Amino acid sequence: MRAAVYHGPRDIRVEDRPEPELTAPTDALVRVTHTAVCGSDLWFYRGDSDRDVPSTVGHEPMGIVEAVGDDVRSVGPGDRVFAPFKISCGSCEFCRKGLHTSCTDGDGWGGDNGGAQGEKINCPHADGTLVRVPDRYADDEAALRSLLPLTDVMGTGHHAAVSAGVGAGDTCVVIGDGAVGLCGVLAARRLGAERIIAVGHHEDRLDIAREFGATATVADRGDAAVERILELTHGGAAHVLECVGAASSMDLAAAVCRPGGTVGYVGVPHGLDDGLDLFSFFGDNVTLRGGVAPVRAYAEELMADILRGTLDPAPVFTETVDLEHVADGYRAMDERAAIKVLVEV
Structure with missing residues (x-):
């Protein structure tokens, strides 16, 4: 698969990477259709924070479920989903309190799960992490553009x-x-x-x-x-x-x-x-x-308002690029030529 890979300050390349695979019965494999470049991505991009070289990047995925593990109940193949920037189990003490960012078995995007600025991701704890978009909006591009900020900035x-x-x-x-x-x-x-x-x-x-x-x-x-x-x-x-x-x-x-x-x-x-x-x-x-926002806790209530037309964060996306040109998106945000960049995969 193709994925964005960090090779050092201001060096983002789109390369062939191994496709992620289901590794546990609670996993879901998702084909990414939309993602984004985040302001926090600029810290490693500018060299202001440490990151492994090379490493896959991105943490705001939306896509279509391709396969699920035997224990997954909330989503299935063909479902449109999006995922917060943090992976969470949904059932530990902190997830039950709505503090998913402190999940006792939480994780981020990258490494073996594929990174969210790429063609596929494997989502551990699919039931605790993925948010299913109602079927009637699954192919509504305007609605999807408005929902994508729920992966991070709107939440x-x-x-x-x-x-x-x-x-x-x-x-x-x-x-x-x-x-x-x-x-x-x-x-x-x-x-x-x-x-x-x-x-x-x-x-x-x-x-x-x-x-x-x-x-x-x-x-x-x-x-x-x-x-x-x-x-x-x-x-x-x-x-x-x-x-x-x-x-x-x-x-x-x-x-x-x-x-x-x-x-x-x-x-x-x-x-x-x-x-x-x-x-x-x-x-x-x-x-x-x-502190760090537990955006998973807010996803359903904010999605309901977006889908009923009373909330629309889509205008924060002031530039759109395809995956092969994601480096242009990083550059635009680094130079403040864009507020936030949507990436179509």
Whole structure:
């Protein structure tokens, strides 16, 4: 099969790789039809995080089930499915609590299971991991494009909003104009927020934030951004979504969170080598909640809204490539020429 393979910083190649096979009765073999390039993929792509060379890449698969192990009950051959970025058993203590990312037998995509930016994957724990798309939407390309962000960014943005405690009538601040931040705006609107201030540095992305429901946008940096947000929120917001993971974005979140408020953080941490200054959180009794998003826990409820037409994260895909040109997709995101790249396999 063909699959994207990492060979070092800014070196992604599409190569022939062995096809994955069923290895356990709980596995499912899936032919991938859609996948994506994630902002977190850029950390190894840029050489900012370690990764084996060579190694298959990708963690946002959607496709058609080709075969299942004898113990699989929730999906069968021919079913359209998508999978979160983490593999989970669905039955351990943490999966039962909705914390699938802490599954006691969890795993990621890559290695022997094929990597998700390739033609096939083997999914361990198929019943706990795969989400089946209703048959009537199985070949609806528009619906599939809208569902694909549930593998990661839409569920992650939703986790930020839930962690920040966003509810009906609230005012919130969303920090970050990448795919996760934009999905955080969608999630805040879905949860009933009345005022949503989106913060970022790219006007084209902030335009999408407004389309997604942001009632105001802030493109300033540093102290100017803090002043503008405090002005818009009359002293700070009780609910702040941190969707970047940088030290500067965490500092901004603390600065604009109202005393007694909550910061929901989902940005993959980077640039925090000197540690995080917790004094501002401590001094104002600001709660810090979040972490890596258990997107499997949110998949069915978000899918229901997408299929009924009340939620659509598809506009985060601003470029589409085929598998053979996936390196172009990485390059576009690295150069900020694309927000998120959809890969057709």
